[in-house]
Amino acid sequence: MDADRFEVLVQHSYDAIVLTDASNAIVYATPAVRQMFGFEPEALIGRNGFSFVHRTDRGGAVERARGLLARPDGTTRAEMRVRHADGSYRWCECTSVNLLDHAGVGAVVNSFRDITDRKAAEELAARAESRLQALLEHADGVILLADRDGYVTWASPGAERLWGWSADTLLSRQMIAAVHPDDQREIIRQYRKMASAQRLTVRVDGRMRHGDGTWRWYESVFTNCLDDPAVGGVIANVRDITDRVLADQALRNSEAQLEHQATHDALTRLPNRTLLHDRLDTALARARRTGTTVAVVLVGVDHFQVVNEGRGHAFGDATLRAVAERLATHARSGDTLARFGGDQFVIVADDLRDEREAMDLADAVVRAFDHPLSVRTEADPDPAELFLAVSVGVAVDRGHDAEPGELLRDADGALATAKSRGGGRSVQFVAGAREMARERLHLETELRRAILRHQFQVHYQPVVDLRTGAVASVEALVRWQHPQRGMLLPGSFIDVAEETGLIIPLGAWVFDASCRQLVELHDVLGGQRAPLSVGINLSARQLAEDGLIDDIGNVLAATPIHPGHVCVEVTESAVMRDPSATADRLAELRVFGLRVAIDDFGTGQASFSYLRDLPVDVLKIDQSFVQPMEQDPQAADLVAGIVGLGHTLGLEVVAEGVETDGQLQLLRDLGCDRAQGFLFSTAVAPRAVVDLLRSRPTW
Ligand code: C2E
Ligand code: MG
Ligand code: MG
Numbered sequence: 001m002d003a004d005r006f007e008v009l010v011q012h013s014y015d016a017i018v019l020t021d022a023s024n025a026i027v028y029a030t031p032a033v034r035q036m037f038g039f040e041p042e043a044l045i046g047r048n049g050f051s052f053v054h055r056t057d058r059g060g061a062v063e064r065a066r067g068l069l070a071r072p073d074g075t076t077r078a079e080m081r082v083r084h085a086d087g088s089y090r091w092c093e094c095t096s097v098n099l100l101d102h103a104g105v106g107a108v109v110n111s112f113r114d115i116t117d118r119k120a121a122e123e124l125a126a127r128a129e130s131r132l133q134a135l136l137e138h139a140d141g142v143i144l145l146a147d148r149d150g151y152v153t154w155a156s157p158g159a160e161r162l163w164g165w166s167a168d169t170l171l172s173r174q175m176i177a178a179v180h181p182d183d184q185r186e187i188i189r190q191y192r193k194m195a196s197a198q199r200l201t202v203r204v205d206g207r208m209r210h211g212d213g214t215w216r217w218y219e220s221v222f223t224n225c226l227d228d229p230a231v232g233g234v235i236a237n238v239r240d241i242t243d244r245v246l247a248d249q250a251l252r253n254s255e256a257q258l259e260h261q262a263t264h265d266a267l268t269r270l271p272n273r274t275l276l277h278d279r280l281d282t283a284l285a286r287a288r289r290t291g292t293t294v295a296v297v298l299v300g301v302d303h304f305q306v307v308n309e310g311r312g313h314a315f316g317d318a319t320l321r322a323v324a325e326r327l328a329t330h331a332r333s334g335d336t337l338a339r340f341g342g343d344q345f346v347i348v349a350d351d352l353r354d355e356r357e358a359m360d361l362a363d364a365v366v367r368a369f370d371h372p373l374s375v376r377t378e379a380d381p382d383p384a385e386l387f388l389a390v391s392v393g394v395a396v397d398r399g400h401d402a403e404p405g406e407l408l409r410d411a412d413g414a415l416a417t418a419k420s421r422g423g424g425r426s427v428q429f430v431a432g433a434r435e436m437a438r439e440r441l442h443l444e445t446e447l448r449r450a451i452l453r454h455q456f457q458v459h460y461q462p463v464v465d466l467r468t469g470a471v472a473s474v475e476a477l478v479r480w481q482h483p484q485r486g487m488l489l490p491g492s493f494i495d496v497a498e499e500t501g502l503i504i505p506l507g508a509w510v511f512d513a514s515c516r517q518l519v520e521l522h523d524v525l526g527g528q529r530a531p532l533s534v535g536i537n538l539s540a541r542q543l544a545e546d547g548l549i550d551d552i553g554n555v556l557a558a559t560p561i562h563p564g565h566v567c568v569e570v571t572e573s574a575v576m577r578d579p580s581a582t583a584d585r586l587a588e589l590r591v592f593g594l595r596v597a598i599d600d601f602g603t604g605q606a607s608f609s610y611l612r613d614l615p616v617d618v619l620k621i622d623q624s625f626v627q628p629m630e631q632d633p634q635a636a637d638l639v640a641g642i643v644g645l646g647h648t649l650g651l652e653v654v655a656e657g658v659e660t661d662g663q664l665q666l667l668r669d670l671g672c673d674r675a676q677g678f679l680f681s682t683a684v685a686p687r688a689v690v691d692l693l694r695s696r697p698t699w
Contacts, residue, residue, distance in 0.1 A: 038085030164211020295358030623657020
């Protein structure tokens with residue numbers, strides 16, 4: 001190649017070419033150095049080549065040059081930073097050829113290629129790589145690469161910290177091996193689905209075993225990059241979500257608990273009113289579709305207050321639980337048994353064919369309490385036996401147009417009627433609450449009129465002294481001579497009188513009339529016999545009335561009667577309504593010289609201990625104990641117990657409701673003091689009392 005052509009090539013070469021001599025001094029530089037390093041080629045002549053090399057790279061360059069000088073025609077190649085005229089450095093690839101011995105050249109030929117951009121790119125790549133490493137190391141998940149069958153081919157460095165397995169341990173294992181047996185199916189299913197389509201991502205949660213042996217919850221996101229040459233596998237992103245899952249579970253549990261608390265009664269664990277309304281709503285809607293009948297059976301415990309106050313609230317609570325259990329055995333599966341509040345429970349029975357079925361259910365509920373309840377309190381490990389009766393009110397969705405609230409009100413009205421008819425075992429069925437209310441209102445108006453029109457009478461039932469067989473006293477029992485309905489017994493009006501307060505004037509009238517008629521009786525009978533006494537019933541409302549003592553005081557002052565011949569009768573449940581206030585009232589009555597009897601004794605099933613502190617003279621055993629005496633030894637035992645108890649407390653004991661000679665005989669054997677009942681006589685008009693006493697003096 002001629003010199004001119006060479007010169008042109010050199011001038012236009014992109015690479016910069018620098019010739020150095022054996023002592024590394026620059027002897028020639030191509031114009032490209034201007035562009036590459038900012039120096040004029042002439043300015044470089046005579047300078048030491050190494051003085052332009054970066055300090056860090058200089059040692060290596062010197063070393064290489066030395067070796068090169070020893071090898072004529074030898075070549076070295078190295079990357080180094082070379083100073084620019086502006087003080088910065090350029091990355092260069094430098095190829096040096098030892099042509100010192102070459103006749104035409106006689107120098108070392110160093111050609112420089114600027115690789116600054118490439119270096120920068122490499123550095124960037126390296127930095128990105130280490131940043132990625134750091135990210136993977138500190139990511140909150142483990143990243144795995146796996147093959148189509150789930151064998152791990154690569155694991156991110158965080159694996160050990162997050163999953164307890166080192167990346168090495170994971171390699172060549174199948175991920176599924178760590179999965180909880182219960183979760184394997186789903187994970188395999190999802191993995192297969194993912195593996196079926198390129199770029200498909202699936203997410204699946206499941207338990208996997210941690211390196212420490214515990215099961216933890218992980219969320220795995222699998223992405224199919226099997227056909228992506230850059231990846232060539234499935235990317236699995238595995239994140240520990242145990243805390244979140246546990247928190248979710250705790251939240252769900254507490255939500256469920258709250259939901260349960262809001263819809264259930266804490267004492268009996270039965271559905272409460274809120275849930276009852278819902279269930280009733282559902283039942284009514286279903287009945288409308290199927291044409292069946294829904295019944296609301298409302299159950300109230302009779303005299304529950306007496307149990308609660310007499311034996312304490314803990315015992316009361318335990319009793320309610322026992323009642324709930326007993327009722328539960330009578331609700332059919334599908335029925336809702338709920339606590340309605342207080343001592344009331346509701347059975348919602350749906351899918352009934354007709355009303356009769358509802359009444360059968362109600363009857364069964366009443367009969368369910370024929371056997372005593374076994375009441376177990378925390379304080380006392382031995383269960384207590386308790387006889388309780390329930391009243392039941394039933395309402396039925398006849399026309400398929402009732403609202404839950406209406407049905408419940410109807411059942412409530414029916415229950416009130418059942419209770420007013422003596423409570424205990426009666427079941428009442430009403431068409432609707434509105435009719436009930438109307439009936440009651442009508443009765444109230446009639447009662448007011450009856451008092452003004454003197455439609456009441458007092459009848460007297462004899463009470464026999466069991467030692468002498470003679471009539472010792474009579475009980476005053478009010479009757480209503482109704483213009484249309486004839487003679488009405490107290491059962492059909494006393495409750496309404498009590499509720500409306502009409503019992504106050506009515507009771508005052510009975511007291512006055514009874515006292516005056518007793519005086520008349522004494523006059524008629526003269527001195528033929530020991531003077532009769534009279535028992536007069538007082539209701540709870542009368543007892544609580546402030547004017548009672550004044551009214552009675554006035555009657556006693558106006559009538560020539562010996563107060564010792566008058567015995568006021570107060571029912572056990574009336575006493576228990578407010579025992580201490582009643583005790584004060586009874587004590588005041590005794591100051592007049594009146595005697596006091598506890599009526600219907602035993603129906604409350606209360607503890608007898610309160611009796612000791614009560615200012616009373618007479619105990620009247622309720623007829624529900626007396627009547628079964630002959631057939632039921634337990635009833636006889638109970639009567640014996642009450643007689644014994646009364647005598648221990650120095651009380652006179654009267655048996656009510658004696659209807660048979662057998663009962664009379666048993667009572668005599670037990671040493672009961674007095675008896676009253678249809679065996680001797682029903683309650684009769686005053687004139688008939690005289691006839692009776694004259695015709696049949698003793699039993
Ligand atoms: P009580 O005071 O326990 O009266 C006894 C009730 O038992 C009376 O019912 C009486 O007729 C009934 N009886 C008596 N012997 C027998 C028997 O052998 N067999 C049966 N099955 N029953 C018998 P009556 O007259 O219907 O009175 C019911 C209740 O009404 C009374 O129960 C009393 O609590 C109340 N009462 C009656 N008169 C008055 C009154 O003037 N004022 C108040 N506040 N209450 C009254
Ligand atoms: Mg009485
Ligand atoms: Mg009685």
